[in-house]
Amino acid sequence: MAHVGAVKLRRSFYNRPTLDVARDLIGKVLVHNRRGVRTSGIIVEVEAYIGESDPACHAAPGPTTRNAPLYGPPGHAYVYFNYGVHWLVNAVTEGEGSPAAVLIRALEPLEGIPAMQRRRARRVPVHELCKGPGNLTKAMGITGAQNREDLCGGRLYIEDRGLPSPEEIAWGPRIGITVGTERQWRAFLRTHPSVSRPRR
DNA sequence: CGTTCGATGCACT
DNA sequence: GTGCATCGAACGT
Numbered sequence: 001m002a003h004v005g006a007v008k009l010r011r012s013f014y015n016r017p018t019l020d021v022a023r024d025l026i027g028k029v030l031v032h033n034r035r036g037v038r039t040s041g042i043i044v045e046v047e048a049y050i051g052e053s054d055p056a057c058h059a060a061p062g063p064t065t066r067n068a069p070l071y072g073p074p075g076h077a078y079v080y081f082n083y084g085v086h087w088l089v090n091a092v093t094e095g096e097g098s099p100a101a102v103l104i105r106a107l108e109p110l111e112g113i114p115a116m117q118r119r120r121a122r123r124v125p126v127h128e129l130c131k132g133p134g135n136l137t138k139a140m141g142i143t144g145a146q147n148r149e150d151l152c153g154g155r156l157y158i159e160d161r162g163l164p165s166p167e168e169i170a171w172g173p174r175i176g177i178t179v180g181t182e183r184q185w186r187a188f189l190r191t192h193p194s195v196s197r198p199r200r
Numbered sequence: 201c202g203t204t205c206g207a208t209g210c211a212c213t
Numbered sequence: 214g215t216g217c218a219t220c221g222a223a224c225g226t
Contacts, residue, residue: 047218056218066211083219084208090218103218122221134219176218196219 006159011152014074018093018100022048022187025091027166029159030107032140037115039140041107041130042163045188045195047174049090050100056180059099069148070099077156079137079147086134087143091151091158105133105175105186108194116140127193 009028014021031040049057058067058080069078069092078090078101090101107130109116116129116139130136137143142156149156170190173181175198188195 049218058218061212064212080211080218081209083217084210086219088218105218132219174218178217 003159003161006161008152009075009158009160011073011075014091014093014151015095016093018048018050018102019185021091021093022046022102022185023169025102025104025158026169026187026189027163029110029161029163030104030136030140031111031159032142032146032156033154034141037112037141039109039112039115040159041109041111041136041140043104043106043158044108044192045104045106045186047103047105047187048093048100048185049103050094050185052099054180054183056174056177056183057099057101063099067099070101071097072148075151077146077149077151079142079144079149081144082134087137088133089137089142089146103133104136106131106188106192106194106196107136108192109139112140131194132196 025043025046028043029040052059059070063071073096074093076092078092082088090103092101094100109126109129119139129139146156151157166189168190169187171184172186174186
């Protein structure tokens, strides 16, 4: 059942400068419909990865098999496996041939919370279900099967539900990288309980 | 509270 | 063979 007042983000939303897309994704709702189960959550933390000149972006080495989605059209998912354990989901931005994306790092769970709890092996409070990029993909059932998925389709997409625009968007260094740390390309809601904390 | 470290698969060199 | 856009168990204080 469609959510009243929800507007699915169109390709033109993603076909813009990545930092603008990152900022505007805060407060939007990520939705995954899988096997008749719908999970969703409000985006509260993202990171931008922009171009071959960004040493932390997967496009830094130039086009490869893995990073091909970054070079493709905007508004598609780039999902990859990291540390042998976790799937991470990105929204591809900017024009074709301009490799960039926004990593979704944390959500405030909205719908399908029982399904999320089922998928997370460990029992955690609701606000921790989608805290961290590896945790949210697990909770929403996002894997490599969703790599290159069209975000303008009906399975995996992002909605504008007219939530009040977050006034407290903060910017800081990206987490978990060793290069490009001087760029303040992580956008998040300060004080939100679902925002992941830097490790060290 | 805090910090350290192993798990685990795969793309890339 | 190396190095991850991570997580949480295990330990120390």
